[in-house]
Amino acid sequence: MDAHGFDEALDFAISMERAAVAFYAQLSAMASFAAQKSVLAEFLAMEEGHVTMLTGMKTRGAVKLSPKAAVDLGLARRLAAEEKPTAGMNFQDILSTAIKKEERSGSLYVDMAAASADTEARSIFERLAAEETRHKRYFEELYETEISRDN
């Protein structure tokens, strides 16, 4: 998809974050016990925060996001490709799903930036891609401390 100009780029990003909210809501509907629901509610609230942030930026007409990518812990590349969340999903399943999701969003923004002829849109997508690396990093750190504690 190609996007032109500020509004279109932000609308696209907001729709992506809304899709993420819907994704966690869908997982939550599938969840069968309290611990899953609370983690999914936390992640859903984070995505809602991103929607609010991007909407605010659109209203103000300026994207205040650092173009600096976060350190990549390299987990996303290694985690097994297929994630099939089930009613019995544990913390590892949820976190790997989240990491993979952020990775996918990041690469999509990178592709969008590359495909954008419009310089403003390109710069916005580059910043959004950098923002996704920060989200991914957040989940990767959680994965390191909570899941692969012994490796």
Next chain:
Amino acid sequence: MDIKDFIAPFAVWKRAFEKPFTVKKPIDDRPGAPRYRGFHINDADKCVGCGTCEAICMNKAIDMVPAPGHDAGPGDSGLRPRIDYGRCCWCALCVDICPSGSLGMSNEYVWIDSDPEVFRYTPGVEPKPWDGAELGYRRAEGYRLLDEHRVDMPELHHAEAVKSFLELVRGYSRQQAEKEADRCVSCGVCIASCPAHMDIPGYIKAVRDGELDTGLRLLYETNPFPEACGRICTHLCEEACSIGTGGDPVAIRWLKRYIADQVELSDYAKALPRAEAPTGRKVAVVGAGPGGLSAAYYLTLLGYKVTVFEKDGEAGGMLRYGIPEYRLPYPALDKDIGYIESLGVGIKRGVSIGKEITLAKLRADYDAVYLSTGLPTAYGLEVPGDKHPRVLDGVAVLAAATRGEELRLGERVAVIGGGNVAMDAARTALRHGAKVDILYRRREQDMPADAEEISEAKAEGARLVEKAIPLEVKDAAGAYAGKSAIFVWNDAVMVQKEPGKRPVPEPIPGAVREERYDSIIAAIGQGPDLSFVAESDGVPMKRFKPIVDADGKASTGTVAGAPVFAGGDLVNDRKDAISAIADGHRAAVGIDRLLGGKGA
């Protein structure tokens, strides 16, 4: 009256013109001898505030006092010695005994003041002109009043040990235990570092005095698993031991074991407190690991009727189904559990909460519920191919070994991970005759397993492959297809990517390696199984942990039913037996307080 008595006062006058014996500056500025025992100096950062100097001082010239800038914490009482020079006889015994070697004496001896109250100070904390003096008295190199070497523990040799599941550590004899107990200076800085705050100096003194019943009573005040902890405790106390600042720390863990080993189970009741009168109230405990059983023990003493629900066939949790018998033999664990059961704690084995009974039902039928369900879920490798039938989970392998099942690990085994589960799985595989590689993503020094466990695994023959990032598991080819698997990993370098954070293993491009193994045991981490807590139970969760207050109580909001407490591996960050035991004790006290008892 003699004539001299009249003349004498006039004779004295002539002295008035002679050079006086006293001068304005009463003492000539003569330096003290190089090893003169003058005013004390103390390296307050090296000092651990153990108070051994205070204890040895026969003149009571030393008081331990709070010192600004030195907070109490593991291995430091936060106190520092204050010397009273009205009492000090300059014998320097304090310097000779000081375990940390922080205390010395300068060769300064002149301190003039008209106020007699001031000759008292805390060296190293209150600045004095002689701070940093090079000369003066120090404990001579190699001279120790304290024995810096611990009494050797008889152990099976590694070559011998790896042939069977016999316990490695044989335990102290009476003579050895008393000699080791003699090394303790009773400073007590270890107490704060023990999650259960055991009375360590107290029970070590009991060993020294040969009063093992007293020792056992002191152990049980805070820990009803002395046989187990006397063998496998993470012994944080030994890291804090003041003797360890200048030699081997006292073998606190082995002394605990010595007491428990020496007293027969049939004699426990004579030494230990009886339960208080029944309160008429009932508590349900979920999980018969050390945490759940510790709560059950203290609640029973407080007069509660306790029922423990355990999904497995035997009680003990990870102490039984995780830790192998060469480290913790089953009879020792059975002794701890046997005593708890003998007090009337009912353990319903083979009953899984969430399957046979719901949490809501427990909350309806009991006056309080304690959750100590640990971390039974093994996390997967999460690399492509990790569902290969030869990829096994470490906790399951260890549990199968406990049940006496045939493991069929094969000849070549890879263990992935660097924690205690990995070390125990590797050493179990070695005892089954396998050739074992332990592959860990970081360096040896980053491994979360006890250093002792790592060195023993290596000594028993395991090969450690550091900086190995798992990439993939593939089926083996040819005759091995389906029976063996290929483990593929990427060699890494450690890169300090961000200041202040720990280095990250970064794959070396192209450095991909692979080996064929008959079994690949994943031991990367474990998590809880909280599927038995429904949203309708109202127990708040954060990141797969119940949220609890300082007593271990979860706020269940408006949802009706008995209060829910939680602890142990499920909740705490330390994830060791003694922390689970401490959590269980704390919850018992909290439950009692909530239900109207005095909470002690």
